[in-house]
Amino acid sequence: AQEHGVRLVLEALHPMFAADRAVISTLGQALDLAEPFPAETVGVVVDTYHVWWDPDLERQIARAGAEGRIAGYQVCDFLLPLADDALLSRGYMGDGFVDFATITRWVGQAGYTGDVEVEIFNQAIWDQPGDDVVATVAERYRRHVLPFL
Template sequence: MSGADLSRCSLNTATVKRASLAEAVDAAASAGLGAVGLWRHQVQEHGAEKAARIVSDAGLRVSSLCRGGFLTAADDVGIAAALDDNKRAISETAGVGTRELVFVVGGLPALSEPGQGPRADAGPGDRDLVAARARVADRIAELAPFAAAHDVRIVLEALHPMFAADRAVISTLGQALDLAAPFDAATVGVVVDTYHVWWDPDLRASIARAGAEGRIASYQVCDWSLPLAADPLNSRGHVGDGYIDFPTVSRWVAETGYAGDVETEIFNEDVWAADPRVTARTVGERYARHVLPHL
């Protein structure tokens, strides 16, 4: 694999989440990758300017920032808090040197904690998925002008339907595109994350549509592994270790003309326990073997 062009291969720092920003950047650079995807807590810890310098000093780019979102609150206080926090996230995105702010839009609000089941006092409206989705559309409309003014793109992420109750009421790429449709493609885009969308019978058509509309802000890769982890959020595997047909999906993305980064984002206890440099090297090798030949 040595000699493969890894310039479009990005390490999302959640993949090495126990590493500091400096350690994550070092790992990505040592593996010859071209970029890193950052998280807001890193930007907040160092300040946007210094975080950007840590990345650029290593010769890397920032491919995206995670994450805005959590837009499903139904009460005035929750709505105001979501708008405030997302405006801060938009400012941080501009400051750290990427245009792409990934949004996880939130689940049904009938929750105490994600994954813990509905509150005892949940009312019928708390299960109204149609209404929760409509609120997401309303919040995007409110945030889009602010994002446009900061030259930042709101990147809608469809999460796997197993997270519809507690994490994200956007469940398919097609639905993300429908929500993005009222807005300029430079202001509202989508991410194609293999883990979340690989199963979708409409995937090829939705990727083609996303490309034709100029909305693909990121192509994220990691594999669907079984059995699911006790916390299914952490079931993702290295590319090639699971069930996803990366040659086919990567070809569909490439057919749209997408020329941006391919970000690996893995939530997995075993991966987190590994040496960050080893993980970054594995990310590069798997990209070179399963993705790059099909781009």
């Protein structure tokens, strides 16, 4: 990747996906794997759905920022009960358990100024009219994320 000017980005997935989908469960593990490589070659993404639970998250976000490795910030909420496919248990910001104010503040304090991606995988939301979804996402973003950037 480095020889071709491509940046690889590692993303920790919630530990419930360790059995069938992922081998990286924490931001710290992603940073450890990235560490031998230049930051412009290997970065990380902070996805609230996957990392909100991590008791070491504040320190690892600060570490990622200090190393210049934060390549993206993704927001959506963690809902219970889990859907049959846990990956589809994402919700609008404010409907679940993620502390967006705190995590977003940490990401901003770490120096991240890039895009914030709203990434919601949820069949019930996908089944809603698109204009309603966009309006809800915009309103929730303004309320739960934007003030803390």
